[in-house]
Amino acid sequence: MKGEGMVGGLLCSEVLAALSEYIDGQLDSETVAKVRAHVAVCHACERFGGSVASSIAALRRQRQDATTDSAIARIRAALPSDPSA
Amino acid sequence: MPGEGQHKPIESTVLVGDERSDAHLLQRVAAHDAAALRTLFDRHAAALLRYATALGRDRSLAEDAVQETFVSVWQHAAGFRAESSPRAWLFTIARNAVHRRFRRKIDAHTDVAIDDLGVEAGWGDPAAQRSVLDRIESDDAVRHALAQLDDDDREVLALVDVEGLSTDEAALSLSLSLAALKSRLHRARLRFVAALRKEDSL
Numbered sequence: 199m200k201g202e203g204m205v206g207g208l209l210c211s212e213v214l215a216a217l218s219e220y221i222d223g224q225l226d227s228e229t230v231a232k233v234r235a236h237v238a239v240c241h242a243c244e245r246f247g248g249s250v251a252s253s254i255a256a257l258r259r260q261r262q263d264a265t266t267d268s269a270i271a272r273i274r275a276a277l278p279s280d281p282s283a
Numbered sequence: 284m285p286g287e288g289q290h291k292p293i294e295s296t297v298l299v300g301d302e303r304s305d306a307h308l309l310q311r312v313a314a315h316d317a318a319a320l321r322t323l324f325d326r327h328a329a330a331l332l333r334y335a336t337a338l339g340r341d342r343s344l345a346e347d348a349v350q351e352t353f354v355s356v357w358q359h360a361a362g363f364r365a366e367s368s369p370r371a372w373l374f375t376i377a378r379n380a381v382h383r384r385f386r387r388k389i390d391a392h393t394d395v396a397i398d399d400l401g402v403e404a405g406w407g408d409p410a411a412q413r414s415v416l417d418r419i420e421s422d423d424a425v426r427h428a429l430a431q432l433d434d435d436d437r438e439v440l441a442l443v444d445v446e447g448l449s450t451d452e453a454a455l456s457l458s459l460s461l462a463a464l465k466s467r468l469h470r471a472r473l474r475f476v477a478a479l480r481k482e483d484s485l
Contacts, residue, residue, distance in 0.1 A: 199398050214401040218469035242407045249412040253476045256419035257444035266329050273350045278357040279317045
């Protein structure tokens with residue numbers, strides 16, 4: 199990427215490639231340490247990681263969708279209720 | 284950076300107290316226990332409806348798909364393999380029910396390089412990142428950005444980031460290897476951020 203640098207033993211493109219797994223806590227501890235060392239110095243990656251993590255958190259908010267309640271009640275009323283259904 | 288570590292707890296399907304595990308409920312449904320079916324429904328129907336709506340973008344057809352999902356569970360619970368994830372199985376059935384109702388857009392997007400997706404999502408552009416952080420405050424903007432994505436991207440985000448399935452469960456549900464699932468998830472997240480960024484310029 200234009201303007202990227204090698205910091206903490208990782209290139210920005212390597213941090214970018216590992217970003218989802220980093221946010222999800224799925225990287226091994228050695229790679230986590232490298233990513234942390236990188237973002238401690240590289241503001242482009244630090245800011246970008248923050249905006250991706252915040253965007254993922256915003257997706258989780260979509261679970262609070264109260265408009266499903268009446269639909270759920272309708273579907274529930276039509277559930278099979280006996281072995282012959 | 285924020286969000287490091289486990290942002291989504293792995294939700295165990297084995298619950299404490301008098302709650303039955305999903306796998307146990309499925310065994311009872313297989314024996315045509317209607318109460319067990321309702322317990323399973325109460326536990327998962329809202330998530331499945333959101334997922335079906337996200338996939339198909341039509342609430343009433345999504346309702347039909349969820350209804351069909353539980354009829355299918357009623358009829359085929361005996362076919363559930365105990366070693367699998369009940370939740371992944373339910374999402375798979377719902378996904379198939381949705382796909383029978385909606386013709387999928389042919390997925391023509393090629394594998395764009397991650398670097399390019401990162402730049403599109405605003406890497407190295409502080410103004411773009413501020414825009415994204417502004418937009419995510421609005422649920423409408425988040426929904427709109429999701430709606431701009433293609434089916435594969437929306438699907439994986441709906442499963443993992445909205446409904447909180449683990450990457451293992453999502454891989455099972457979508458019949459993907461874990462590596463393929465993670466790759467798809469990462470790309471989908473970057474395209475979602477890029478869509479948020481573009482929202483700002485509308």
